[in-house]
Amino acid sequence: MTTAPLTSMSVVATAGHVDHGKSTLVRALTGMEPDRWEEEKRRALTIDLGYAWTTLPSGCTVAFVDVPGHRRFIGNMLAGLGPVPAVMFVVAADESWKPQSAEHLAAAAALGVEHVLLAITRADLADPGPATRRATAELADAGITPMRSVAVSARTGAGMDALRGALDDLVAGLPRPDPEARVRLWIDRSFTITGAGTVVTGTLPAGTIHVGDTLELSGRRVGVRSLQSLEQPRESVSGTARVAVNLRGVGTEELHRGQALLTPGAWPTTSVLDARLTLPSGSRTVAELPERLMLHIGTAALEARVRPLGSDGARLTVEEPLPLASGDRAILRDPGTGRVAGALVLDVDPPELRRRGAGARRAEELAARTAGVDLATEVVARGHLGAAEARRLGVGDDELDHPPHGIVRHSDLLVDSRVWARWQQALRDVTADHARTHPLEPWMAAEAARTAAGIPRLDLVAPLARSAGLLHEGGRVHEPGLTASLGAAEAGLAAIEARLEERPFAAPEQPDLDAARLGPREIGAAVRAGRLLRLRDGILLQPIAPAKAMRILAGLPQPFTTSEARAALGTTRRVAIPLLEHLDEKGWTRRLDAGHREVVR
Structure with missing residues (x-):
């Protein structure tokens, strides 16, 4: 039995240096274990993404994406941070600012994260003041102003109530997602559950997924068998939310992190995009970056070839098409140095750059272009x-x-x-x-x-x-x-028209047409112009000839023979028979037998 639809949740990612207490803090807030893999528990180290949730004093549900802090698992961290709108940045009071603190901050800044809460952990082990001042200054240098900073001790519980209140304020300030928006759920995990089949999880930023929906996955259609959120079955889930989707029509061997579940036909997929880059410290132009970098967007991580377009514009080409839109934010990371650049997607369907000077013109266009x-x-x-x-x-x-x-x-x-x-x-x-x-x-x-x-x-x-x-x-x-112009044949056509005006049923014969210089093309043009009527066997008359014939035939004793009609019309059998057949087709006369017709009254 499914529960009521889930429509109210906020999602917050953790960030910070390894072993600064991110998972411990999430465990203290939620009473849940975010590190669910055996190796993580054995090593007391977050390796992959962890998840937990709690209800805040306001009644709002908040789910945490707990990301690894160790540099070796930076890709996993970026996968967790990418789809999430808010960050709880964690710095330990006894260790203060550390290398991965800076790397996580660079990633958050590159993604344009604006909703940040600063948590200073282990306040029972050291004065939190210096770490707070250092972290606040580092965030400010990156263009981030935390909504609040709170000093806590997960071990003693000191400051935890203040942290819950600060989280309430943080999520209250988040923009409300549109439940009617198109769905794009970046997959961060996939696995099989006995009796249920394939399950994927991710953070749904907007839109709504219903049980029974058909979604698109890597160009194919898959069905939604069931949904879970907060470990409860749901009829539907609206963003922002953590959601597990039980899929029909796909096996786990076909899935990987970085794919996305989409509203069918609603997203363009592209392997070439134009973006504006926020350069790392020490770089003045895109040309100073390596030609190949890792592109992190959503939960996807792909190698990208970077073509500079002006000082901060770039064309990015990746190996697999991605479902992107203008306004998306991504990270470009150099695996060798760890330096990151932010990428604001401006165009997911950019023009080809083949002609000389096309790159320079495109750079000017991108410089004037806004996001969205x-x-x-x-x-x-x-x-x-x-x-x-x-x-x-x-x-x-x-x-x-x-x-x-x-x-x-x-x-x-x-x-x-x-x-x-x-x-x-x-x-x-x-x-x-x-x-x-x-x-x-x-x-x-x-x-x-x-x-x-x-x-x-x-x-x-x-x-x-x-x-x-x-x-x-x-x-x-x-x-x-x-009107059609017959040129030199115009005089001949006028002569034929004058002749038919005097004798409406004396159709011109071939010598007459030759003398008038009316060949097949000229006759066709005259017919299309409505100046001549062409009957069977090439008989040419005035367009008004059928109406004139009907006035005469209506005066004959009914029914009448073909000979009587020919005589009354003053014409030959060559003309009379096609003309009478034409009148039959129009329904003006009716053929009774082989030799008799009558006018239809």
């Missing part, structure tokens, strides 16, 4: 953008429904107004050129016009034609009032 997804920027960069792709980039439906000035929306496509104007002009140009070069058929087929004008989709031709002052009808595009 801006619809106008994304559309202008591409010229046009589909609504589905815009959603994957992170654009909300409200902005799509009300695009900013300068963006034209047609159906599911958003177009830069300057590109729309170019398409309009191109459509005018290609249709005008077609009319000049094809005077007998000046009406251009819409698909041909689309291709010639460089318009990406056929359904855009009609609205572009309207806005360009053109007509789009019968699958063709042309200027209003356009």
Whole structure:
């Protein structure tokens, strides 16, 4: 039996030097053992990520991601810190600031963590004042102001109530995540439970996962069999929360830390991204960094090739595609030196840099670009953008429904107004050129016009034609009032038309057409222009000839024979039979037998 949906939790990561009491402090706060692996317990050292939780005085539940402090396990630390919005930074009063303190601080600063609580442990062993002052100064140098600093002793319990109150204040200041947001759960652990199957765990920053949901994992669909949070079964879990997801359709051998469970079709995946870097101390430009660094984002850790774009911009290329969005924060780490740089993702679908000077131009664009997804920027960069792709980039439906000035929306496509104007002009140009070069058929087929004008989709031709002052009808595009021009054959056609005006059913024969210089192309143009009507066997009459024939045939005794109709119309059998068949097809006359017809009343 599942419990009620879990919708209220905050998640805080620990950070600090090895053996400064992070796990001991979490154990004292929660009464739980965060170090769950046998080797961790045996060595009294956090090797992988640990988890525990408690209820604060306010009633809020807070879950801790306890990260390893030893430098050998820095990758595990970054996996725990990456998805979490707040940090409890731990410094021991008796040892003060240490090398991994600085490394953890650099990582937190690179990730842009703003919600930090400073905990000075072992206050029973030494005066916490010096360690507090040193740690506060180090955090300030990194651009971080802790919300509060609290001196505690997990052994004696001194300061623990104050720490719980400070944690209440810390989580109260965290931004409220959107439960309707798209899901991206970075996996930090995967394992098998007998009778349940594959389970993955992670920190859900936003969105909601329900039992029965279908999620996307590395390009495939997997089902959510069940959920747990705080070791209780749940019908649904909303971020921010620690969650265990029992998956259907995937085995643990197919899973690894760094993959992500996603809302299907909602995230772009990319192996190339442009970012703005926050450089480590001592570096002035991106060009001074190694060409290859480790990229840590979410729980993923991949080697990245770094191409400088200006002083602080870079193009990062990784070996596997990742589900990223503009505004994501990552860490670039040099495994050799341990130095880290922060990376703010600016573009997850960057343009190729092939032409001379493209890198310099791109550097200027990135320097002016802000974090987050801006619809106008994304559309202008591409010229046009589909609504589905815009959603994957992170654009909300409200902005799509009300695009900013300068963006034209047609159906599911958003177009830069300057590109729309170019398409309009191109459509005018290609249709005008077609009319000049094809005077007998000046009406251009819409698909041909689309291709010639460089318009990406056929359904855009009609609205572009309207806005360009053109007509789009019968699958063709042309200027209003356009008629076919027969050139030298115009006089001959006029003579044929005059002859048919006098004798409507005296269809011209081939010698007449030859004398009038009317070949097949000219006749076809005249028919399409509505100046001639073509019946079976190549009989040419006035378009109004059927109506004239009906007035005559209606005056005959009914039914009438073909001979009687021919005589009344004053024409030959060559013309009369195709004309009568045409009237039958229109439903104006009805054939009764082999020799008789009647007018349909």
